[in-house]
Amino acid sequence: MLPRNMTTLLVRKLEAFTELGGDDHAALAELTAPIRAVEGRQDLVREGDTPGDLKLILGGFACRYRLMPDGRRQILSFMIPGDFSDLHLMPPRSIDYGVATISPCEVADVSRESLAALFERPGLEQALRICRFSEEAIVREWLVNVGRRSAAERVAHLLCEFFVRLRVIGQVTNGRTRFPVTQGDIADSTSLSVVHVNRILQDMRRVGLLTLGNRELTIHDFGRLARIGGFSAAYLQLNDDFSGAANEPRRPGPDLRPQA
């Protein structure tokens, strides 16, 4: 059985997608899986592996990634507490991406059977379905991000997405959140160079948009950041309690530089 606070985490996350019943809560509480601590920068799943247990992140950050033959890395998505490594219920074929921790993590190894049991409950089935759709939408959004946005827009968009997702699981207080993601990680997810990410973050600091350092991120003007990144939370499929608050109408916003 998962510790109480971790059950709360899962409930919180899934209820951001759709209402759950008391029985659903109970089913989540009964989820049994060994939990272990994993260092930062460790593989949880390697590219080409046959899917074994699911990895459920309970604490810390992780990511899905692909490696190029020359060693460069493309991060496909970030995983934060409450995220499963995959929700496919696929027959054993090889997985086309790796999963690695970013920071030290607490990871639960959930068997496919346990997950299948959750899918038996209609309420959870619905929540997990939307959760999966949300994850798919994130990848689509990233494709747009990398394909059609400028460097500053990409970084802004990524940070907005992080911010909303972290707020859902209650990890944002006063616009501040734990953020153990390096500039290198941001570079690998936005397809920019570390150097360039660094310069963009400095611009953002300079104009007072955010504070970032000490593995901590504070966003001082979310609306402005969202406008810069063309961010609208709709694709995350959150219910109105969450999507509204952090959402801004999608119109062209002022540029990062004072006058552009």
Place this chain on the structure above:
Amino acid sequence: MLPRNMTTLLVRKLEAFTELGGDDHAALAELTAPIRAVEGRQDLVREGDTPGDLKLILGGFACRYRLMPDGRRQILSFMIPGDFSDLHLMPPRSIDYGVATISPCEVADVSRESLAALFERPGLEQALRICRFSEEAIVREWLVNVGRRSAAERVAHLLCEFFVRLRVIGQVTNGRTRFPVTQGDIADSTSLSVVHVNRILQDMRRVGLLTLGNRELTIHDFGRLARIGGFSAAYLQLNDDFSGAANEPRRPGPDLRPQA
């Protein structure tokens, strides 16, 4: 009921993922949906729509896409005969991407209920599950493509993917296939400019890799093109009959230019 040849198309496509039983064939044959002809460059689903009927492409090419506020377009994936607009079975929420035809198409409007009926059959359920996983993997692959590959690599990879997918549904003969995709479409899917796509295609023609024109594509040296694009068909989840033939070991290949 779908016309016979279109049932054959679906069977062919799904059996590329996994074996189907005779009953599964029958279930597909019984699928009933109005079929209509649609011009090229028409929207089938608009961004923000509430999901209605599924669109099943029976002839012609279409695409999923996102539009930026400034009018630029990012194509998220191409749809070829046998492809459904979505396989989510989601409750009515808004869809975060549009679907539009590339060429004139034959489109079947399949109701969510009809699709749900197919999911009742374990064999089809499995096939459609893998089909969906394959589509997800394609988006991931495109993210890598756009994020981490050079212009020539991107185009090569895209063409390889097209080629394999078209071969599965029997639309390739002697390395030649109908290809109503404009250079503008290629640009919008690889996140390149039309001008640059044009130059790359000319390079590829010059070195005898392919012939492209008159809405027809011939790939003269698939192995070489795959090596240039770092293409490996594994992510498409095809069974061995298909994945092997067009697959090449993934090693760094010779550059496009004679000596690089």
Place this chain on the structure above:
DNA sequence: CGTAAAATTGATCTGTCTCAACGTGGGTGG
């Protein structure tokens, strides 16, 4: 303290974009 990872800075380079024509083929209305 020492050491390694992460962040920062400056200088330079380049792949790809943008702009601006021009060519071309196939459909269509006169």
Place this chain on the structure above:
DNA sequence: CCACCCACGTTGAGACAGATCAATTTTACG
């Protein structure tokens, strides 16, 4: 049946966002 049109393709020149290279500084932490 021809002339026009429009989408698509092609070409050249110049511009620039972001990459790369090469240090140097700061931070985290044993």
